[in-house]
Every structure is written in C-alpha cells, then in structure tokens.
Amino acid sequence: MRVLVATAVPAERDAVARAFPTAAEDVPVPGAVLRRTAAGCDLLAAGVGPARAAASVSAALTAAALDGTPYGLVVSAGIGGGFLPGAPLGSLVVADEITVADLGAETADGFLPVTELGFGTVTHRSPESLVRVVSEAIGARTGTVLTVSTVTGTAARADGLRALHPRALAEGMEGFGVAEAAAAHEVPVLEIRAISNPVGPRDRAAWRIGDALAALAEAFGKIAPLMESWSQHDDQ
Numbered sequence: 732m733r734v735l736v737a738t739a740v741p742a743e744r745d746a747v748a749r750a751f752p753t754a755a756e757d758v759p760v761p762g763a764v765l766r767r768t769a770a771g772c773d774l775l776a777a778g779v780g781p782a783r784a785a786a787s788v789s790a791a792l793t794a795a796a797l798d799g800t801p802y803g804l805v806v807s808a809g810i811g812g813g814f815l816p817g818a819p820l821g822s823l824v825v826a827d828e829i830t831v832a833d834l835g836a837e838t839a840d841g842f843l844p845v846t847e848l849g850f851g852t853v854t855h856r857s858p859e860s861l862v863r864v865v866s867e868a869i870g871a872r873t874g875t876v877l878t879v880s881t882v883t884g885t886a887a888r889a890d891g892l893r894a895l896h897p898r899a900l901a902e903g904m905e906g907f908g909v910a911e912a913a914a915a916h917e918v919p920v921l922e923i924r925a926i927s928n929p930v931g932p933r934d935r936a937a938w939r940i941g942d943a944l945a946a947l948a949e950a951f952g953k954i955a956p957l958m959e960s961w962s963q964h965d966d967q
C-alpha cells in the first residue's frame with residue numbers, strides 16, 4: 732500500500748526519512764515536491780498551518796490518483812505541544828481523534844464550533860486497528876490531538892482548551908488540514924506527534940526540538956513496515 736507522510740517543515744520530514752535509509756528521489760507534482768523512498772512511502776514537507784498543509788496534501792493525493800497509483804493511507808507527523816501531565820516532553824502521541832480547536836465563532840457565552848453553526852466538521856477519527864497497532868509499537872499514548880492556527884501561549888488558553896477538550900493530549904498546526912484533504916479523497920488518516928514543548932505559557936527557548944525529532948525518527952523506524960502492510964480491512 733502507498734503511504735503519504737506529511738510533516739510541516741523539512742527538518743521533520745528529514746527525521747522521518749531516517750527510517751528509510753535506502754536512496755530516495757525528489758518527485759515534483761503540481762503544488763508539492765514529494766520525497767519518494769525506495770520502500771514506496773512518500774514524504775512531504777507540506778508547510779506550516781492547516782490551510783497550507785491541506786493544499787499540499789491535496790495536491791499530492793490528486794497527482795497520485797491521476798497517475799493511477801492512489802495512496803492507501805495519509806499520516807500527519809511532526810513535533811507538537813503536549814498537555815501535561817498526559818504528554819510529557821519527548822513522549823509520543825497518536826491521535827484517535829483529530830480535532831480543530833479554533834474553527835467556529837466566539838460568542839458572549841463561549842466558543843461555538845463550526846458544526847454548531849451548521850457547517851462542515853470539526854473532528855476526523857482514525858481507524859481503530861491502525862491507532863492500536865501503531866501506538867503499541869512505539870509506546871505512544873492515544874487521545875485527541877488538537878489542530879490550532881495559533882500556538883497556545885498562555886495558561887488561560889491552555890486551561891480553556893482542556894475544559895473544551897478533556898481528552899486532548901497534544902496540539903499541532905496541521906493535523907486537521909491533512910485530515911480534511913484525506914477525507915476528500917476517502918483515504919484514512921493518522922496523526923503522530925512527538926512532544927517538543929508543553930502547551931501553556933510561551934517559552935520558545937525551552938522547546939526540546941532535537942529530542943522530539945529524535946523520538947519521531949525512532950518511532951518511524953518502528954512503524955514504517957506496519958504502515959505499509961496495514962489494510963483498512965483490518966478494521967472490519
């Protein structure tokens with residue numbers, strides 16, 4: 732099965748690429764450049780934020796479909812913020828739910844998700860069997876991973892997110908965009924975050940990006956063969 736792994740930035744893509752040591756080639760498609768591994772897994776630095784990530788992943792999915800070689804799985808991967816104490820620095824989180832946290836309307840009575848305005852969706856769920864197999868293989872916790880367009884930078888905002896999303900373990904900026912693109916192509920999606928910083932008051936100097944990238948690389952070393960052999964039929 733062909734797998735597309737979408738990260739935000741090249742440093743994250745290169746961490747994932749360490750799991751595929753044999754030669755890879757860059758394949759341009761309209762709107763994106765894929766790093767194609769010999770194992771048949773394509774890696775994509777899709778850009779920061781849900782909109783750019785959705786555009787890049789959509790370009791890759793469309794190119795593959797037109798080529799007659801569609802992907803069977805899309806994985807959103809990267810570093811992320813962790814909600815303590817559930818997701819400490821250096822740990823791994825696999826999303827069973829990918830939820831956009833700030834798509835909706837602010838009202839005097841609080842935040843209304845876009846679904847309560849009568850539009851769209853706010854959550855995508857990943858196949859249970861895949862979440863189980865992957866999380867067990869890498870020792871990850873499973874829960875909701877939030878997608879935000881603005882990185883949380885205060886304790887008040889972190890507490891607000893916790894109150895609205897009690898199952899949230901992590902936040903990133905791309906998962907929901909990647910999942911929207913995958914859903915439009917009816918391809919299952921998975922999100923994996925390696926925790927680089929706590930969700931809370933902003934302290935960029937304290938982000939442990941190197942440790943998180945190392946954890947991401949180690950995780951993909953374990954799960955690359957699992958992803959390629961996983962079939963959606965395993966969930967039925």
Ligand SMILES: O=C(O)c1cccc(C(=O)CC[C@H]2O[C@@H](n3cnc4c(=O)[nH]cnc43)[C@H](O)[C@@H]2O)c1
Nearest residue numbers: 739740742779780810811812882883902903904905
């Ligand atoms: O500066 C570097 O060397 C470097 C290497 C790899 C990645 C980065 C990024 O800044 C990645 C941005 C990416 O990280 C996600 N992220 C990380 N922490 C959080 C957070 O607390 N809240 C939301 N997103 C977070 C996010 O997906 C960004 O796209 C730098």
